[in-house]
Amino acid sequence: MTLATPRPPRFRWGVSALAVAALTVGMSYGLVAPARAAPSAVPTSQPLVVLLHDHIARTGPSLDARVVGAVGSLRPLTRVRTVLPVLGYADRKSWVQVLLPGRPNGHTGWIRTWQTRRADTQWHIRVRLSARRVIVYRDGLVERRFHAVVGNPWTPTPRGEFFVEEAVALSSQDHGGPFALATSARSEVLQEFDGGPGQIGLHGTDNLPGALGTAASHGCVRVSTSAITWLARRIGSGVRITISR
Amino acid sequence: MAVTVALFALPAAAQAAPVHLATVSPFVVLGGSTVTNTGPSVLNGDLGVSPGTALVGFGLPAVVNGATHANDAVAAKAQSDLTTAYNVAAGQPVAPANDLTGTDLGNRTLTAGAYRYTSSAQLTGPLTLDAQGDPNAQFVFEIASQLTTASASSVVLINGASPCNVYWQVGSSATLGTTTAFQGNLMALTSISLNNGASVTGRLLARNGQVSLINNVLDASRCATGSGTGDGGPGNGTGGDGTGGRSTTHNGRATMRRAPNQDCTDGFSATVRGHLIERVVFRMDGRLVGNRKSSPFKVFVRASRAGVHRIRARVTFKDATRAKTLRFRYRACAAAVREPRRGPAQLTG
Numbered sequence: 001m002t003l004a005t006p007r008p009p010r011f012r013w014g015v016s017a018l019a020v021a022a023l024t025v026g027m028s029y030g031l032v033a034p035a036r037a038a039p040s041a042v043p044t045s046q047p048l049v050v051l052l053h054d055h056i057a058r059t060g061p062s063l064d065a066r067v068v069g070a071v072g073s074l075r076p077l078t079r080v081r082t083v084l085p086v087l088g089y090a091d092r093k094s095w096v097q098v099l100l101p102g103r104p105n106g107h108t109g110w111i112r113t114w115q116t117r118r119a120d121t122q123w124h125i126r127v128r129l130s131a132r133r134v135i136v137y138r139d140g141l142v143e144r145r146f147h148a149v150v151g152n153p154w155t156p157t158p159r160g161e162f163f164v165e166e167a168v169a170l171s172s173q174d175h176g177g178p179f180a181l182a183t184s185a186r187s188e189v190l191q192e193f194d195g196g197p198g199q200i201g202l203h204g205t206d207n208l209p210g211a212l213g214t215a216a217s218h219g220c221v222r223v224s225t226s227a228i229t230w231l232a233r234r235i236g237s238g239v240r241i242t243i244s245r
Numbered sequence: 246m247a248v249t250v251a252l253f254a255l256p257a258a259a260q261a262a263p264v265h266l267a268t269v270s271p272f273v274v275l276g277g278s279t280v281t282n283t284g285p286s287v288l289n290g291d292l293g294v295s296p297g298t299a300l301v302g303f304g305l306p307a308v309v310n311g312a313t314h315a316n317d318a319v320a321a322k323a324q325s326d327l328t329t330a331y332n333v334a335a336g337q338p339v340a341p342a343n344d345l346t347g348t349d350l351g352n353r354t355l356t357a358g359a360y361r362y363t364s365s366a367q368l369t370g371p372l373t374l375d376a377q378g379d380p381n382a383q384f385v386f387e388i389a390s391q392l393t394t395a396s397a398s399s400v401v402l403i404n405g406a407s408p409c410n411v412y413w414q415v416g417s418s419a420t421l422g423t424t425t426a427f428q429g430n431l432m433a434l435t436s437i438s439l440n441n442g443a444s445v446t447g448r449l450l451a452r453n454g455q456v457s458l459i460n461n462v463l464d465a466s467r468c469a470t471g472s473g474t475g476d477g478g479p480g481n482g483t484g485g486d487g488t489g490g491r492s493t494t495h496n497g498r499a500t501m502r503r504a505p506n507q508d509c510t511d512g513f514s515a516t517v518r519g520h521l522i523e524r525v526v527f528r529m530d531g532r533l534v535g536n537r538k539s540s541p542f543k544v545f546v547r548a549s550r551a552g553v554h555r556i557r558a559r560v561t562f563k564d565a566t567r568a569k570t571l572r573f574r575y576r577a578c579a580a581a582v583r584e585p586r587r588g589p590a591q592l593t594g
Contacts, residue, residue, distance in 0.1 A: 044504070045504070077588035077589060077591065078585070078586035078587070078588040079586070080586060122513070122514070122545070138545065139514055139545060155593070166585075166588070167585035167586075168585055168586070168587070168588035168589075168590075169585040169586060169587045169588070170587075170588070170590050171587070171590075174590035175590055175594050176590060176592060176594055177590070179585055180590070180592055182588075182592060187593050190593055193591075193592075193593040193594070194590070194591055194592070194593070194594065195589070195591050196589075196591025196592060196593070197591075198593055199591065199592050199593065200592065200593060201592030201593070201594075203592060208594065217593075217594060218593040218594045219593040219594075220592050220593050220594050226312070226313055226314070226315070226317075229313070230312070230313065232585050233304070234547075
């Protein structure tokens, strides 16, 4: 069996090629826990895989490997195609390692590339909890910075490597409208919330209290209406979200 | 006495005082009551309205490559600064010879300075503004009532003239005809209306009324980073498209590449590299998506609808090398088009 990593991403801020290679290879072999990785720079491009069919995720690139879980081809809230960030390929690209949504936060798995389509994105989002900021990168460079509300100390926003599962247009009566980016992260405290699985979102502030720049949410990251509108028109499924302290 | 007269008979250029746009600079469109759009317009710059609040028609297929300010503090301050800039432009002294009232702006070549219409102004055909090699040359048009352009009219800038330094102060409303290629900062007391396919390199700034767009390309990116005269603008000193002093060599070359180079992405960067490149104009399906006058000659492209799109980069060179056009095709996946679907609010909040 051969292991192949995706083409190493180009970094802008002087990260050495050695460090990039170590990180990439390490993640492919599961040596670096993606959920806790906090890269100091942002790659210019992130390979993605679009699921055209339901898939079974396994712990390794083999049918003998243990099953991690099933991944549906459609997302539950809006029924859009599932798009997952790619961490690496194996066995002449017949297997792909991906970040998976849901619990445990940041878990990964291997799926067959059969009934998938390759794509990529130049976007990346970082959330700095201590600064209460959302920083949006495109092509490795900062595109926008937004003030945010983050989780309060009792229901903190989970940290790690996540991705956008789907973008959702909310009604004017909904909390957190007008848009939400439903992420792969789940609350470490709330197993269920408002009929959902404790899913962490990056959304607006409609019908919600709390000033930007505070830690007042149940775990979600809230930004202003103009900010979430800007994001919803640009950020699609599969875009990586790095949440750090 | 003769000496005194001679001293005051200065060139028009010397009489024009700088117009400071201040916080208006990032805006490509600023309306007073509303800003409406129909069709796949592209706005390269910020979009705002104040004291009104309505920004209508800026979802897909329209693209706003900038921030949006609906009667927030930023838009309100910009409107305040627009009033100041408008009044400064309206107060520019105008030499008697520069009173163009009753004449058409079309098929003229004007040098830097302030020009006046005591009633309405009409542009039919091309108007050429010649900076005569001065990259800071300023053109101010003081129009007491309406400005109207006929279909396919244009404002052409030569010899280093910059759209950032062209100001149109319109006492009532402005209407740009179909496919007009307009340049400069259009400041209207009331409203601004663009007909189908008109393009603007500069800004559309309405103090009290609405700005209405129909399938237009508006680009303020050249002027968005201020320098010098407040709104200033990069690109000065390159000689514009003038031919004076241009080398007779033919050493220019250019290639274009895209990243990522995959069949179906949600966007990509197109970069032109080469030697002696003066300017690169990027278009997608014929619509302007980037106009770069300095390195890096790069643009990020994302289609607003799925399917195959044609990317074209028109490259002009600093020497006598003949301009060339670089092309490739790009296929946008359906998944690349961003219009979130409705769904339940089941997040943790």
